Amino acid sequence: MTLPNGWQMVVGLEVHTELKTASKMFCGCANVFGAQPNTNICPVCLGLPGSLPVLNERAVEFAMAIGLALHSNIAPSTFHRKNYFYPDMPKDFQISQHDLPINVGGYLDLPDASRVSIERAHLEEDTGKSTHLGGTGRLKGADRSLVDYNRSGVPLVEIVSGPDIRSSAQARAYAQELRGILIATGASDGRMEEGSMRIDANVSIRKANAPFGTRCEIKNLNSLRSLQRAIDYEALRQVGLLEGGGTVRQETRHWDENLGETSTMRIKEDADDYRYFREPDLVDLAPDQTWQERVRAGLPPMPAERRQKLSARLSHPTSAQLDAVEVVIDLGLEELVERAVDGGAEVTLAISRAANELAASIDNISNLSSESFTATLLMEQRGELSATQAKTVLCELLALGGDPQAIAVAMGYEQLSSGSLGATVATLIEQHPDEWARFCEGDEKLAQFFVGQVMRLTNGQANGKSVIAELQARR
Amino acid sequence: MRTAVQIASDVKSGASSAIRELSLSLDAVRARNEELHVFLYIDQEGAREAAARVDAVVAKGDDAGPLAGVPIAIKDNMCQRGVPTTCASKILEGWRPPYSATVIDRLLAAGAVPVGKTNLDEFAMGSSTENSAFGPTRNPLDPSRVPGGSSGGSAAAVAADMTPLSVGSDTGGSIRQPAALCGLVGVKPTYGLVSRYGLIAFASSLDQIGPFAKTVTDAATLLEVLAGHDPLDSTSLPEPSPSLVAHLDDGVSGKRIGVVAELIDGADDEVVGAVHRAMDVLREAGASIVELSIPELRLGLSAYYLIAPAEASSNLARFDGVRYGLRVNADDVAAMNEATRTAGFGAEVKRRIMLGTYALSAGYYDAYYGQALKVRTQMIEAFARAYRDVDLLIGATTPTVAFAFGEKTSNPMAMYLSDVFTIPTNLAGEAALSVPFGTGEAGLPIGVQLLGPGRSEAQLLAAARVLELADGRS
Numbered sequence: 005m006t007l008p009n010g011w012q013m014v015v016g017l018e019v020h021t022e023l024k025t026a027s028k029m030f031c032g033c034a035n036v037f038g039a040q041p042n043t044n045i046c047p048v049c050l051g052l053p054g055s056l057p058v059l060n061e062r063a064v065e066f067a068m069a070i071g072l073a074l075h076s077n078i079a080p081s082t083f084h085r086k087n088y089f090y091p092d093m094p095k096d097f098q099i100s101q102h103d104l105p106i107n108v109g110g111y112l113d114l115p116d117a118s119r120v121s122i123e124r125a126h127l128e129e130d131t132g133k134s135t136h137l138g139g140t141g142r143l144k145g146a147d148r149s150l151v152d153y154n155r156s157g158v159p160l161v162e163i164v165s166g167p168d169i170r171s172s173a174q175a176r177a178y179a180q181e182l183r184g185i186l187i188a189t190g191a192s193d194g195r196m197e198e199g200s201m202r203i204d205a206n207v208s209i210r211k212a213n214a215p216f217g218t219r220c221e222i223k224n225l226n227s228l229r230s231l232q233r234a235i236d237y238e239a240l241r242q243v244g245l246l247e248g249g250g251t252v253r254q255e256t257r258h259w260d261e262n263l264g265e266t267s268t269m270r271i272k273e274d275a276d277d278y279r280y281f282r283e284p285d286l287v288d289l290a291p292d293q294t295w296q297e298r299v300r301a302g303l304p305p306m307p308a309e310r311r312q313k314l315s316a317r318l319s320h321p322t323s324a325q326l327d328a329v330e331v332v333i334d335l336g337l338e339e340l341v342e343r344a345v346d347g348g349a350e351v352t353l354a355i356s357r358a359a360n361e362l363a364a365s366i367d368n369i370s371n372l373s374s375e376s377f378t379a380t381l382l383m384e385q386r387g388e389l390s391a392t393q394a395k396t397v398l399c400e401l402l403a404l405g406g407d408p409q410a411i412a413v414a415m416g417y418e419q420l421s422s423g424s425l426g427a428t429v430a431t432l433i434e435q436h437p438d439e440w441a442r443f444c445e446g447d448e449k450l451a452q453f454f455v456g457q458v459m460r461l462t463n464g465q466a467n468g469k470s471v472i473a474e475l476q477a478r479r
Numbered sequence: 480m481r482t483a484v485q486i487a488s489d490v491k492s493g494a495s496s497a498i499r500e501l502s503l504s505l506d507a508v509r510a511r512n513e514e515l516h517v518f519l520y521i522d523q524e525g526a527r528e529a530a531a532r533v534d535a536v537v538a539k540g541d542d543a544g545p546l547a548g549v550p551i552a553i554k555d556n557m558c559q560r561g562v563p564t565t566c567a568s569k570i571l572e573g574w575r576p577p578y579s580a581t582v583i584d585r586l587l588a589a590g591a592v593p594v595g596k597t598n599l600d601e602f603a604m605g606s607s608t609e610n611s612a613f614g615p616t617r618n619p620l621d622p623s624r625v626p627g628g629s630s631g632g633s634a635a636a637v638a639a640d641m642t643p644l645s646v647g648s649d650t651g652g653s654i655r656q657p658a659a660l661c662g663l664v665g666v667k668p669t670y671g672l673v674s675r676y677g678l679i680a681f682a683s684s685l686d687q688i689g690p691f692a693k694t695v696t697d698a699a700t701l702l703e704v705l706a707g708h709d710p711l712d713s714t715s716l717p718e719p720s721p722s723l724v725a726h727l728d729d730g731v732s733g734k735r736i737g738v739v740a741e742l743i744d745g746a747d748d749e750v751v752g753a754v755h756r757a758m759d760v761l762r763e764a765g766a767s768i769v770e771l772s773i774p775e776l777r778l779g780l781s782a783y784y785l786i787a788p789a790e791a792s793s794n795l796a797r798f799d800g801v802r803y804g805l806r807v808n809a810d811d812v813a814a815m816n817e818a819t820r821t822a823g824f825g826a827e828v829k830r831r832i833m834l835g836t837y838a839l840s841a842g843y844y845d846a847y848y849g850q851a852l853k854v855r856t857q858m859i860e861a862f863a864r865a866y867r868d869v870d871l872l873i874g875a876t877t878p879t880v881a882f883a884f885g886e887k888t889s890n891p892m893a894m895y896l897s898d899v900f901t902i903p904t905n906l907a908g909e910a911a912l913s914v915p916f917g918t919g920e921a922g923l924p925i926g927v928q929l930l931g932p933g934r935s936e937a938q939l940l941a942a943a944r945v946l947e948l949a950d951g952r953s
């Protein structure tokens with residue numbers, strides 16, 4: 005979307021990602037999603053009097069991996085207390101990093117070759133989760149509030165971009181690319197719907213090259229679609245305000261997915277004073293060069309590199325094929341594709357089937373072995389399956405697993421394998437001697453007659469090219 | 480009363496038993512607890528179980544530990560599983576922690592028998608125990624006077640012969656000051672020597688747990704049990720527990736000891752006199768005494784009363800009525816927080832929370848908290864310079880002997896000044912102790928303070944032992 009009248013949007017994103025550590029940030033409690041409320045808790049993550057935090061080494065390594073993937077400097081850092089009262093925060097302060105974060109600076113290159121700068125990526129702990137009953141479902145006016153502290157103390161990394169993003173599509177691409185990096189490093193599962201990746205967007209507008217305008221922060225966007233819609237809505241709202249002679253007030257806004265609009269959460273002028281000070285219960289964190297190098301050595305290839313590697317297999321890729329490559333990398337399907345290609349499948353076919361049929365059932369991807377995927381593609385290439393049939397077989401495999409050959413048989417596709425197709429063609433030649441004779445004399449149009457007959461007999465399941473090949477072989 | 484070392488020896492040899500020692504202790508508690516208000520909770524059942532376990536270990540012929548069967552009193556700001564832990568505050572009344580502090584586990588493993596939780600100034604904020612929400616503790620040596628604070632209950636327990644040992648915590652002098660006022664040995668160990676896990680924080684960067692005892696040997700024995708690395712405390716020193724008892728008779732021969740003007744100035748004449756006599760004793764024992772001045776120490780009190788309240792304002796935020804302790808219901812969560820905290824905290828705690836909140840607030844941070852941190856750094860550097868020339872420092876522990884109830888409660892500054900000599904050690908994270916040496920007004924004990932760099936406990940205790948012998952005790 006382009007803003008009217010020469011307005012330009014300026015967007016910076018703050019992405020919070022939960023880290024996939026086995027235990028929480030400062031205690032030994034399990035870090036898992038979806039457990040019974042208040043079952044993964046202990047004196048430390050409940051903030052009981054006298055308890056003390058001990059930093060999780062794995063969380064630090066994930067933070068370093070994220071920083072390295074974003075070309076940040078890993079710097080000597082400290083932890084601070086961010087003080088404010090909230091019932092789901094058991095100590096009534098959050099342990100976070102303030103003026104000295106572990107990752108400083110960096111950048112992220114997007115598939116469209118634009119670059120977004122990274123200001124910092126720092127470690128902090130998550131809060132518990134409140135559920136408000138009655139009223140509007142928010143704390144204010146609720147009849148009763150319940151708190152689940154299972155999430156309290158789960159390690160987070162907050163990645164803050166520079167104000168470099170100029171469109172909602174670019175914001176989306178940034179979030180998607182960052183998600184790919186988080187998944188690649190193993191730091192996060194990137195599941196926005198489970199809240200393991202949450203985005204705040206800072207949005208302002210200006211005329212090209214003018215100084216930045218006043219920004220509003222939209223909190224807790226939990227899908228890429230919401231992100232894009234919320235930014236567009238907010239930028240247009242600000243255009244409306246300014247063009248109507250008004251001003252933008254700096255504030256925190258809430259995105260309502262159903263209404264498709266943002267609304268005021270709190271006004272920044274009375275911003276909280278968090279009274280940050282050094283967390284005296286933790287020591288400074290300054291990973292030495294050896295540790296950094298060990299983490300760097302353990303980093304797998306990032307999405308950009310993987311896209312490049314896969315695209316290199318295409319001789320003259322079309323933009324549709326490049327889009328398909330992006331989907332394949334985004335969903336982590338390149339290993340399936342690579343193996344299929346190594347097993348003899350055509351690279352364009354493998355990428356296309358992965359980016360479409362496999363992507364459509366990505367939640368069931370564990371049902372599909374690389375052998376089955378390869379075998380299905382080869383059957384399609386050999387003409388034993390039509391494109392439609394191959395897609396159906398893949399859907400079956402994804403839904404239930406199993407063997408592609410057996411599925412093809414069960415589906416009644418087996419008579420179309422080259423042997424049975426030959427028999428069908430032979431029968432038709434016997435039944436239609438005149439047409440066969442004219443075809444043999446060079447009347448190519450009659451090939452279509454025979455294809456039509458085969459289709460009629462097979463309820464359209466035969467592969468046209470294979471029928472023609474059979475006819476040519478017998479001429 | 481026998482020392483802890485003698486009791487442990489008798490229990491191990493079969494001359495006594497842990498159960499018998501416990502019952503003697505409980506008799507002493509019953510005799511005077513009503514009068515002195517030493518214990519907020521007596522854990523008869525838990526103590527009996529602990530004592531029975533010790534006796535069972537002895538009966539099997541196994542080593543029951545260095546404190547086998549020794550009754551011990553615990554300051555009520557340390558968590559003990561299932562035992563009410565209040566910090567002498569209404570806000571925690573009735574709370575029973577589901578876990579134990581590391582020091583409790585270590586004491587039990589060493590064979591000690593915790594008999595109960597002792598009174599303190601609310602959240603360890605005070606110097607007389609007059610700030611306890613449950614009423615003050617009286618000084619066993621003169622019940623018209625305070626025992627000092629904030630670990631006044633723990634000091635009184637030992638001074639009243641209820642238990643031969645007790646554990647306190649020292650944030651700005653809360654072990655050394657009551658030790659001095661009750662005639663005991665009290666040690667503020669190096670920051671990180673004793674685990675703080677399970678100690679309910681007042682000021683995390685200053686708090687340190689340490690021992691009270693009647694003798695230097697008992698204090699050293701207890702400190703060896705308490706000390707040592709704890710993976711549950713990130714600020715815990717990495718080294719194992721130091722060897723202290725083995726060095727008690729090392730003496731001070733050849734040691735250079737600095738007498739610090741700033742650690743004497745303003746003290747009563749009788750206290751200054753005691754420090755001078757202690758210097759003479761140490762000189763006769765072979766130490767060389769150097770007079771020196773560390774002007775930075777004068778800034779200690781001001782820096783302390785910004786740093787400690789700032790940390791406290793954050794540490795005490797969790798007492799919000801949501802999860803445990805007192806809750807005063809109100810219309811919404813914020814009102815409930817406010818009503819709970821208003822009803823639950825006493826005046827001194829509120830004063831410090833407000834002071835600390837102010838010191839950390841945007842616009843004031845640099846002028847107050849930030850400035851205090853700079854002073855703290857200067858103090859650390861000043862101590863380090865002093866320790867280039869001398870091994871230990873000596874001064875008074877408190878300006879006066881035990882004072883009367885109410886004498887300082889109306890004037891917070893006067894109360895704060897009673898910690899003026901002890902605070903610098905906490906800011907520097909170093910070690911110090913108070914050892915009784917001579918008496919003053921009305922025969923009340925005077926404490927001499929010995930200070931050393933980090934991990935100098937063995938030297939400090941050896942020097943204290945020299946003074947103890949010269950003072951004609953043990």
